Amino acid sequence: MKSISCEQPGSLIHQNISIPPLKPGEVQIRIRQIGVCGTDLHAFAGNQAFFTYPRILGHEIAATVSQTNGSPFQPGDPVVVIPYLHCGKCSACQSGKTNCCSNLKVLGVHTDGAMQEYMSLSGDLLLACPQLSWEEMAMVEPLSVAAHAVKRAGIQTGDEVLVMGCGPIGLAIMVFAHLAGARVTALDTNRNRLQLAKDYFFAGTTIDAKQMESAPEKKTNFSSAFQVVFDATGNKQAMESGPYFAGHGGSFILVGLYKDQLCFHHPSIHAKELSLLCSRNATKADFLEVIKVLSQKKFPTEKYHTHDLPFDEVPERFSQLTDPSMQVIKAMITF
Structure with a gap:
């Protein structure tokens, strides 16, 4: 499958990699749209904390379910991904603060993210969003950080x-x-x-x-x-x-x-x-609150989403998103 890797600061390259196998309880998802985060831009520039190279970027994710292995999701279900991989055992997780788990790994930062066609993830990280558009779904994560x-x-x-x-x-x-x-x-x-x-x-x-x-x-x-x-x-x-x-x-x-x-x-x-x-990341409760706000059309999505970037053109055009004259607020990578 197609993927894009940030090999080092200033360098994004196309790669063909294997589709990850499904483990019990996991869901294979097909990426549909990705929001570009400041974290991605900082990683590309080489000034992002908590980051190592090479890395597949992308953690603002709209997707559909492709296959399941013991999960209640069905193929074709539209889903938002909670990109924070938490341990469930540390004191933060035990107190419900999974957003700052002491062993936290964030997709696209500590482990590979969504600039690839397919991902296999635990079903616990997915939220069904049939009421939202791809654009709105890819906004849920950054809006959850704000919420x-x-x-x-x-x-x-x-x-x-x-x-x-x-x-x-x-x-x-x-x-x-x-x-x-x-x-x-x-x-x-x-x-x-x-x-x-x-x-x-x-x-x-x-x-x-x-x-x-x-x-x-x-x-x-x-x-x-x-x-x-x-x-x-x-x-x-x-x-x-x-x-x-x-x-x-x-x-x-x-x-x-x-x-x-x-x-x-x-x-x-x-x-x-x-x-x-x-304030770091967000919890599942924050994601659910944001999904509700978006479904009620209380957020100005049309003014927030300012630019689109086709997946195949990302390596050549990604640096344009850092140009102040472009006046980028939220860019979306489309598949």
């Missing part, structure tokens, strides 16, 4: 929420924060992204970070203004500035991932009794 972060934050109706970063995860956080009853402010350096956040992703207010840098007095208007601050940038400077915007008794949730150390001014965060939280 999980919002759940971690414990947002109350009327909370003022700041989302730093208007990439695909940041925009999704805005929607789920809005659905939780928050008033949302978006911060970014990209004016086009800020306008998109305001027009379609429920940001009532926007902050241009570039203007704030050039006129520091504008920053004081937002000092300690928010009950909840989310970082969805993965940028060191932005992440270290997050506590500045959080109010006393507030929360700062790190959703973006930075490869190295971060530094916070302890007296400042201590004075605020700031809750500093990390």
Whole structure:
């Protein structure tokens, strides 16, 4: 079968590999559509944490069941894949936090992912989604990451929420924060992204970070203004500035991932009794919540999905997705 491997940073190549055999309890799936994640782009660029080469990328997966071996799924069933392979035995798994299993392996990161025609996976990792389109199904995983972060934050109706970063995860956080009853402010350096956040992703207010840098007095208007601050940038400077915007008794949730150390001014965060939280991946409950939101048409999918890339053209065109002039939000690989 066809596959695409990231052999080293900057290199994606076509390969023909064997279709994996089915083990008891497993389901063979035919990949139909894959969302391109920031994780994939960082892996391609060579700056992704928790990553080794070579690797078949892809963990935002829409598929159909091809064969089963002792599973209740039937051939032809449309399914979303939960791409987090957890052990079920560690303390995190035992407490229901399978998203941060101490032995976690994520498809497309720690083990091979969906840039291949077929995969064989445990039936426990599949969710039937007959009510969703391929496009919506391939969005479920990133939206679940956003939904999980919002759940971690414990947002109350009327909370003022700041989302730093208007990439695909940041925009999704805005929607789920809005659905939780928050008033949302978006911060970014990209004016086009800020306008998109305001027009379609429920940001009532926007902050241009570039203007704030050039006129520091504008920053004081937002000092300690928010009950909840989310970082969805993965940028060191932005992440270290997050506590500045959080109010006393507030929360700062790190959703973006930075490869190295971060530094916070302890007296400042201590004075605020700031809750500093990390949010990683998502749980099955988050996936089910997102499927419900998508089936109710509460998410602006048509504005989220901006680009398509045929599977056979991925090695030649993948680098285009990192070009700022392309204004990519969510690209989809189609089979």
